[in-house]
Amino acid sequence: MQKVALVVRPDFQMMSIAALSAFEFANIVAGEKLYDINVLSEHGGLVPSSMKTAVHTEAFNDPSFDTVLISGAMDRSRASVGVQAFLVQAAEHSRRVGALCVGAFALAEAGLLDGRRATVHWRRAGEMRDNYPAVRVEEDRIFIIDGKIWTSAGMTAALDLTIGMVEKDFGAPLARSVSQSLVLYHRRAGGQSQHSALLSLSPTSDRIQLALDYARRNLRLDLSVEDLANVACLSPRQFSRTFRAETGCSPAKALENLRLEAARLMIEQGRHSIEAVAAETGFGDRDRMRRAFQRVFGQSPQSLRRTFEPAATF
Incomplete structure (x- = not known):
């Protein structure tokens, strides 16, 4: 069983929680617990979202998760020193680290995107390019995999990224079944344009x-x-x-x-x-x-x- 963790911060985007549905439905479709899903924060307890709805989280402890995801903060605040340190540890110990939407800024702040290809919501691609010139920003992508680092574009693209992870782990048939269970008209692959x-x-x-x-x-x-x-x-x-x-x-x-x-x-x-x-x-x-x-x-x-x-x- 693979351990998956989503790291949230105050004012996180609620769509990040929806992205975990890919792992949840992979368990349901497979009829067994393929993924152990966790929601973490720096200090644990209730963390308010951008919609003021709070979710219960566990405090940082063991960084040895198979997959660590980071949500972005809608208020555009920088990730704390503690969050950045946890992400650096995760990059050392985990099989992969992923950013959902503007969570890519937290990875950039931790230095984990230096020299890598990455994407982010197209509205903030210029900001990332200006502030983090060592990052090879490609805004016209749904998600990008560079080594063990995954980054996604905005909102619904986070779900495309997590379904992509399911496909990488257990194959295309399970990923398609998860998409069908989530009533997705079409599962977008990583290189697809953010624009229609x-x-x-x-x-x-x-x-x-x-x-x-x-x-x-x-x-x-x-x-x-x-x-x-x-x-x-x-x-x-x-x-x-x-x-x-x-x-x-x-x-x-x-x-x-x-x-x-x-x-x-x-x-x-x-x-x-x-x-x-x-x-x-x-x-x-x-x-x-x-x-x-x-x-x-x-x-x-x-x-x-x-x-x-x-x-x-x-």
């Missing part, structure tokens, strides 16, 4: 939203502006003008972004050949998709796939 192409477009009218939804469902087709305009019941010229006014980009650019997002997700999952991904997402051929990937992501689909191989370090 559809969310970033945010049209204001139902007509443009309808066209975007149609495009997302039919990426495999050779979609044209005329096709999307017909769905929106607008002339191609009026559609293009309205689309750009509402989303800030052209229909062609938006369509490429949707295709790139879908292709990247399929490559993460690793169940399809590069040719199949190119066909299913509407790129048509692998060369056209490779050029788009190089331009936007700075690497080829094949290189990205190697990043998501089961034994890889993100």
Whole structure:
């Protein structure tokens, strides 16, 4: 049985507690206690969250947990000397140490991210980059594994990280069952972007939203502006003008972004050949998709796939 500990501080984000559900449901799905789950704090007792709801914690004692996670404080206060010392000990004695959302700042304050790749909520990535130049911040990631250190992006990404830990420990079938038990529509792998192409477009009218939804469902087709305009019941010229006014980009650019997002997700999952991904997402051929990937992501689909191989370090 593996011992897991979540370290919380006053004003911690409640979503951190939800991330422990991955371990809880791994126990339930497996029908045995795979994980011994603990919540710790520097002094023990009740610790108030950012929502003023308090949780009971045990005081720091034995640092020899298999996995130690650290939650961030919403008030942006630095981790105390005691918390930093515990994290340093954990990094020495534990198999892995993970930060949930802005908990990455506590790891950075303890010097545990120096020279490592790490991610954090995109709103605070610049702050981390400025204050901790020794950290290789990559904000456009759901979570990153660098050696024994795991870091995650904001909020729900913490759950993606802990499900990723379950997968690392006991395999993909159990991780999928945990995701299904938690009623997650899709479990995101570590390298996935924090941003959604559809969310970033945010049209204001139902007509443009309808066209975007149609495009997302039919990426495999050779979609044209005329096709999307017909769905929106607008002339191609009026559609293009309205689309750009509402989303800030052209229909062609938006369509490429949707295709790139879908292709990247399929490559993460690793169940399809590069040719199949190119066909299913509407790129048509692998060369056209490779050029788009190089331009936007700075690497080829094949290189990205190697990043998501089961034994890889993100």
